[in-house]
Structures are given as structure tokens and as C-alpha cells.
Amino acid sequence: MQTTLKIGTRGSPLALAQAHETQARLMAAHGMPVEAFEVVVISTSGDRIQDRPLSEAGGKGLFTKEIEEALLARRIDIAVHSSKDMPTVLPDGLELSAFLPREDARDAFVGKAAKTIAGLPQGAKVGSSSLRRQALIRRMRPDLDVVMFRGNVQTRLRKLDEGMADGTILAYAGLKRLALEHVVTDLMPLDTFPPAPGQGAICIESRIGDRDVERMLTAIHDLPTGQALACERAFLAALDGSCRTPIAGHATISDGTVFFAGLIISPDGTQSHEVKAEGPAQDAARIGNEAARTVRAKAGEKFFDGWA
Numbered sequence: 001m002q003t004t005l006k007i008g009t010r011g012s013p014l015a016l017a018q019a020h021e022t023q024a025r026l027m028a029a030h031g032m033p034v035e036a037f038e039v040v041v042i043s044t045s046g047d048r049i050q051d052r053p054l055s056e057a058g059g060k061g062l063f064t065k066e067i068e069e070a071l072l073a074r075r076i077d078i079a080v081h082s083s084k085d086m087p088t089v090l091p092d093g094l095e096l097s098a099f100l101p102r103e104d105a106r107d108a109f110v111g112k113a114a115k116t117i118a119g120l121p122q123g124a125k126v127g128s129s130s131l132r133r134q135a136l137i138r139r140m141r142p143d144l145d146v147v148m149f150r151g152n153v154q155t156r157l158r159k160l161d162e163g164m165a166d167g168t169i170l171a172y173a174g175l176k177r178l179a180l181e182h183v184v185t186d187l188m189p190l191d192t193f194p195p196a197p198g199q200g201a202i203c204i205e206s207r208i209g210d211r212d213v214e215r216m217l218t219a220i221h222d223l224p225t226g227q228a229l230a231c232e233r234a235f236l237a238a239l240d241g242s243c244r245t246p247i248a249g250h251a252t253i254s255d256g257t258v259f260f261a262g263l264i265i266s267p268d269g270t271q272s273h274e275v276k277a278e279g280p281a282q283d284a285a286r287i288g289n290e291a292a293r294t295v296r297a298k299a300g301e302k303f304f305d306g307w308a
């Protein structure tokens with residue numbers, strides 16, 4: 001009997017949808033039957049922490065640690081993640097070996113009291129626990145009451161239905177993957193409400209040097225998405241140390257050129273600095289890194305100190 005390819009994933013409906021999309025693409029690319037795969041659900045610390053912002057609990061690695069341990073212990077062969085949740089530094093021996101074609105990277109507004117953020121009444125409640133979204137909401141509407149909103153996509157939508165907020169912001173990509181796009185009442189523009197680095201892109205993590213897996217993943221890797229992500233992740237990596245400063249960044253690839261726009265913003269939304277950069281797509285990582293230096297110089301080092 002042939003051994004199965006074990007796909008590790010978190011257990012949330014969105015994570016499972018992403019694992020199944022990866023499985024479907026591998027089946028189509030290689031003519032493999034469904035029995036050639038086993039989806040292995042792994043619970044992570046991030047899934048269990050519901051009462052405080054993740055930025056306080058230890059940040060991004062919380063969604064990946066247990067899955068990466070399973071990869072290194074060979075209990076799984078590949079791990080499927082939202083790129084947005086991936087730390088910029090991976091454990092020794094692991095790499096992001098493929099990116100699937102990116103979904104729409106925009107944030108989506110799901111409004112109850114109004115269809116748009118601009119239309120909300122004075123002082124209305126908007127639920128989000130993302131520092132970036134909180135800051136961008138405050139920049140648009142300093143009068144709004146930004147409240148904590150944690151849990152998976154379905155949990156947040158339920159909280160909204162229960163009246164715990166008048167609106168919330170979620171990634172459009174996640175809602176589409178869950179066939180929940182009908183709840184969206186407005187799409188946030190990329191230029192005034194820029195997404196998190198990596199938003200909308202599924203990535204696949206594997207062991208460095210695992211040739212069989214690499215060969216299999218080459219067929220489903222999307223080059224432009226990989227280049228855009230190299231740019232965004234280099235931007236993030238060069239600013240990351242300054243952990244509590246909200247960071248946005250989005251790159252697109254067109255005719256072999258990468259176009260990048262990045263933003264850092266104070267948590268209260270009153271101060272922000274933007275950067276735009278472009279260049280050959282094969283230099284995407286360098287362009288992201290240089291954009292980070294540019295925006296750091298514009299903002300000044302003090303910008304990164306104040307918000308802890």
C-alpha cells in the first residue's frame with residue numbers, strides 16, 4: 001500500500017477549507033485520488049486563547065507552533081496556513097515551499113447599524129482585536145468605540161448577530177473561502193485601509209530538503225503570489241521587532257514588476273507613515289526590505305517606542 005500525504009491544519013472551518021483547497025489542487029495537478037491524502041487536525045495555543053488579544057498572549061507563532069512540531073516530528077508532511085498568521089522567522093528545518101494563487105486581499109466590513117464605516121452613527125461599536133484594523137478604524141472615525149472581538153470567523157459573526165457590536169471587519173478572502181461573502185456590506189479600499197502582509201494567501205510549509213514533497217508542491221505553487229509574499233514578508237520582517245506597531249503591506253505583480261505599498265500607524269490612528277516602492281519581481285524581497293527602511297527613516301525610531 002502506498003503511504004498517504006499527511007496534511008496538517010488547524011481545526012477551524014477556515015483552516016479546514018484551506019487544507020481541502022490544497023488537497024484538491026494537488027489531486028488535480030497530479031491525478032491523485034482522494035485516498036492519497038489524510039487531513040490531520042492539530043489544535044494550537046492560538047485556538048485556545050479567547051480572552052485577550054493575541055498580540056498580548058505572544059503573537060503570531062501561537063497559531064503555528066504545535067503544527068510545526070508535528071512537521072518536524074514527521075507526524076505530518078505538509079502544513080497549510082494563512083500566510084498572514086505566519087511569523088517571519090520559521091523554526092530551523094522548515095520553509096514556506098508553496099503559495100496558492102491569492103484570493104482578494106481586501107478587508108471587508110460587515111455592518112449591522114450601517115452598510116459602511118462612514119455610515120455608522122456617532123459612537124457606534126466596531127468589533128476587532130487586530131491592532132491594524134483598530135488603528136485604521138480609528139483613523140477613519142475617531143469617535144467610534146472599538147471593542148475586542150476574538151474567535152474564528154463564525155464566532156465573530158455570531159457576536160455581531162448577538163448585538164455585541166454594530167459592525168466588524170474580516171478578511172474578504174476568509175469569508176469567500178467559507179462561502180460567507182453574502183454577509184459583507186462593504187469592501188475596504190486597498191489604499192486607505194491596507195491589508196496585513198500575507199492576507200488572502202494560503203501558504204504551505206514543509207521540511208527543507210523533502211524532495212518528494214517539494215516536487216509535488218512545485219505544481220501548485222503560484223509564482224506571482226510567491227513574489228508578492230516575499231516582498232510583504234520582507235517588509236514585515238524588517239519592522240517586526242517593533243511588535244506592537246500596527247503594520248500593513250500589500251504587493252501586486254504585473255508583467256514581472258512588483259508594486260508595493262506599506263503603512264505603519266499608531267494604535268490610536270492619529271499618526272501614520274506610508275511608503276510605495278516598485279521594481280523587478282525577482283527582487284521582491286529586497287524591495288520589501290528597502291521599503292521598510294524607508295518608512296522607518298520617515299517615522300523615526302521614536303515612532304516604534306511609544307505604544308507598548
Ligand SMILES: NCc1[nH]cc(CCC(=O)O)c1CC(=O)O
Nearest residue numbers: 082084170171173174199200201
Ligand atoms: N487571524 C485570523 C485569520 N487569518 C487569516 C484570516 C483570513 C484569511 C486570509 O487572510 O487568508 C483570518 C481571519 C480574518 O482576518 O478575518
